[in-house]
Amino acid sequence: MKKMFLLALTGWLIFCTLQTDAGKEITSAPTAAAAVDRLLEGNKRYTQYEPIHPDESRLRRKELTKGQHPYAVVVTCSDSRVSPELVFDQGLGDIFVIRTAGNIMGEIELGSIEYAVEHLNVPLVMVVGHEGCGAIGAYVKGEHASGYLKTIIDSIAAESEIKALKIKGDQVFDHFVKANIQHGVREIIQSSPVIRERVANGALTVMGGYERLVDGKVEPLQSN
Numbered sequence: 001m002k003k004m005f006l007l008a009l010t011g012w013l014i015f016c017t018l019q020t021d022a023g024k025e026i027t028s029a030p031t032a033a034a035a036v037d038r039l040l041e042g043n044k045r046y047t048q049y050e051p052i053h054p055d056e057s058r059l060r061r062k063e064l065t066k067g068q069h070p071y072a073v074v075v076t077c078s079d080s081r082v083s084p085e086l087v088f089d090q091g092l093g094d095i096f097v098i099r100t101a102g103n104i105m106g107e108i109e110l111g112s113i114e115y116a117v118e119h120l121n122v123p124l125v126m127v128v129g130h131e132g133c134g135a136i137g138a139y140v141k142g143e144h145a146s147g148y149l150k151t152i153i154d155s156i157a158a159e160s161e162i163k164a165l166k167i168k169g170d171q172v173f174d175h176f177v178k179a180n181i182q183h184g185v186r187e188i189i190q191s192s193p194v195i196r197e198r199v200a201n202g203a204l205t206v207m208g209g210y211e212r213l214v215d216g217k218v219e220p221l222q223s224n
Helices: 002-025 032-047 058-064 107-118 134-140 147-157 172-191 193-200
Strands: 072-077 095-100 124-130 205-211 218-223
Touching (some): 032 072, 032 124, 107 172, 124 172, 134 172, 172 193, 172 205, 172 218, 193 205
Parallel strands (some): 072 095, 072 124
């Protein structure tokens, strides 16, 4: 009985240590490279069905009442299959998330990114698109839409990277998804003086990522 109690206690202490250590990582000033590594390491755990679900402890919640220090901004689609906290195996306070259908970039989204960059000193912004994106699919198929849904499709149609594609074949859908990601990266950098300045002085990296639905793996696409 005593042995079982000690084993249980040891397991609990290890768990608490993992939670605390994960929380400690965000109190430092991470580099963009370290932030990318941390995201991809979490994604690897997710794809291998070995998530650790960090930063979900009672201590972590209490710590975050004093403020937040996310190490990355993730801009991604609203699709229910691509929740970034799950895909990158991150917890409370780790990533600053912005989600819209088709990861469309507008003034509200840009302002949200500027807040994370300017006030929270986040060193990395990753725009993540995904396989089978419904918003991109609606554009590619020329589907009729009305109301605000039409606004989303029209926004995708207006992207210069989308307009530049002159390709056909089995992979055409993925090419459009990746062109949309590239547009998001360019739009973030070019539209915001705050972000552009930080990119120029090396304090910020803006890059893309493409997620495969079949296995959940995120492939880095590009960086500024």
